[in-house]
Amino acid sequence: MTLSPTDRDLIQRLCNGDLAALGTLYDRYRLLVFHTALAITRDRQAAEDILQECFLKVNAYARRIDVNLPLEPWLYRVTVNLAYTHVSRRSRWFTSLENVIDRLVAPARTTTEYHAEMSELQAVIQQAINELQPNQRMTVILYYLNDLSLKEISYIMDCPVGTTKSRLYYGREHLKQQLEEYLRPQLGTAVANTRSMSTR
Amino acid sequence: MALVETVDIMIRSALRTEVRSEEPSPAVRDALLAAAADENPLRSVVGPSMPPLVEELQEENESAVDDWGAQVVTALPLVRRQLLLLAGQWYAVVR
Numbered sequence: 001m002t003l004s005p006t007d008r009d010l011i012q013r014l015c016n017g018d019l020a021a022l023g024t025l026y027d028r029y030r031l032l033v034f035h036t037a038l039a040i041t042r043d044r045q046a047a048e049d050i051l052q053e054c055f056l057k058v059n060a061y062a063r064r065i066d067v068n069l070p071l072e073p074w075l076y077r078v079t080v081n082l083a084y085t086h087v088s089r090r091s092r093w094f095t096s097l098e099n100v101i102d103r104l105v106a107p108a109r110t111t112t113e114y115h116a117e118m119s120e121l122q123a124v125i126q127q128a129i130n131e132l133q134p135n136q137r138m139t140v141i142l143y144y145l146n147d148l149s150l151k152e153i154s155y156i157m158d159c160p161v162g163t164t165k166s167r168l169y170y171g172r173e174h175l176k177q178q179l180e181e182y183l184r185p186q187l188g189t190a191v192a193n194t195r196s197m198s199t200r
Numbered sequence: 201m202a203l204v205e206t207v208d209i210m211i212r213s214a215l216r217t218e219v220r221s222e223e224p225s226p227a228v229r230d231a232l233l234a235a236a237a238d239e240n241p242l243r244s245v246v247g248p249s250m251p252p253l254v255e256e257l258q259e260e261n262e263s264a265v266d267d268w269g270a271q272v273v274t275a276l277p278l279v280r281r282q283l284l285l286l287a288g289q290w291y292a293v294v295r
Contacts, residue, residue, distance in 0.1 A: 019236055026229055035219040048224050052232045059236040125214035144208070145215040176207045 008067040015062045025071075026055050032072065032146075033079050039141045040083040042130065050082045076146070076156045080138055087134050121182070128178035136171035143168055 005013075005024065013021035033054050038047035057078050058065070065074060129137055135157070142153045154164045 017240070019233055022236055023229065023233055026232060030224055030229075034224045035222065038219050038222055039215055042218075044222070048228050051224055052228050052235070055232050056235055056239070059239065121210065122214040122217055125210055126218055129211075129215070140211065141215060144212045145219070172207065172211075175211055179207060179210065 007071045011058075011062055011065055011067050011071070014059065019059075022055065022059050025058060029071070029075055033075055036076065036079050036141065036146060037083050039145050040080070040138055041086050042126070043086075046083075046086050050079060050086065053082055054078045073152060073155055076142070076148070076152075077158075080142070080156055084134055084138065087137070124178065124182045125175065128175050131178070132171050132174060136167045136174070139164055139167040140171040140175070 005021075007025070007028075010021040010025050014025070030051060034047055034051045037050040037054075038044065041047055041050070054075060058075075065071070129140060132140060138157065139153055142148045142156060143150075148156070150161050150164050150168070153168075154161045157164065
């Protein structure tokens with residue numbers, strides 16, 4: 001039985017010029033980097049560019065990476081920095097939430113299937129995440145998508161735990177508010193239906 | 201279930217559903233390895249054999265330089281002797 005090489009082995013091999021080790025590291029962590037970049041940018045091309053750039057940095061800085069520490073937080077940090085640069089440059093992501101909801105609600109009412117409603121709800125949440133400030137957005141994504149702790153997020157985003165906590169709180173509040181706005185008409189209809197049934 | 205928990209579940213589900221089935225194009229891997237090989241010409245995609253080979257060549261070069269240096273050092277007294285002889289003959293002619 002052959003054990004798969006550890007990250008430490010692979011980085012040391014990379015330091016000795018073995019680019020096959022970079023390929024193995026890429027295979028191991030590509031989804032972690034790609035999914036995070038995609039969730040932040042919501043742009044497939046940008047996420048692929050960030051993925052490539054991130055592993056080029058692994059190659060360039062292999063000698064400076066501390067092999068005694070886990071590689072994942074380092075990769076997250078690079079990914080988040082690259083994604084932050086991308087979203088900061090892009091201004092068109094500040095779209096009106098109302099427009100999106102109007103567009104989504106119209107066709108969805110004609111289909112009563114559960115899955116259609118769920119995908120509609122997901123679209124509303126994703127759009128609401130897009131409305132967040134970049135730092136709040138990245139905190140929310142790292143917390144919910146990657147299941148990272150506040151401490152880990154603080155390291156990745158290079159800020160105090162209190163700041164991370166605050167960003168997560170305000171991000172969540174914003175999302176909750178948008179969800180309530182979206183769900184209120186449906187809840188109102190459901191309540192009205194319940195009342196009419198009870199008066200029969 | 202508390203509203204906060206419901207909101208948490210919805211956010212988590214929405215984020216994960218969006219990216220779950222997404223895979224980067226295989227071309228990204230090829231482009232990465234090609235770019236990495238370009239960035240450091242001493243490194244090679246074929247494996248770790250390149251740097252030791254380069255080191256070996258450097259060592260070989262260094263020993264060749266040392267040998268040449270030793271030859272020059274041993275040759276110098278001869279050259280000096282010949283020059284003195286030539287200088288002596290030239291001096292005799294001039295005188």
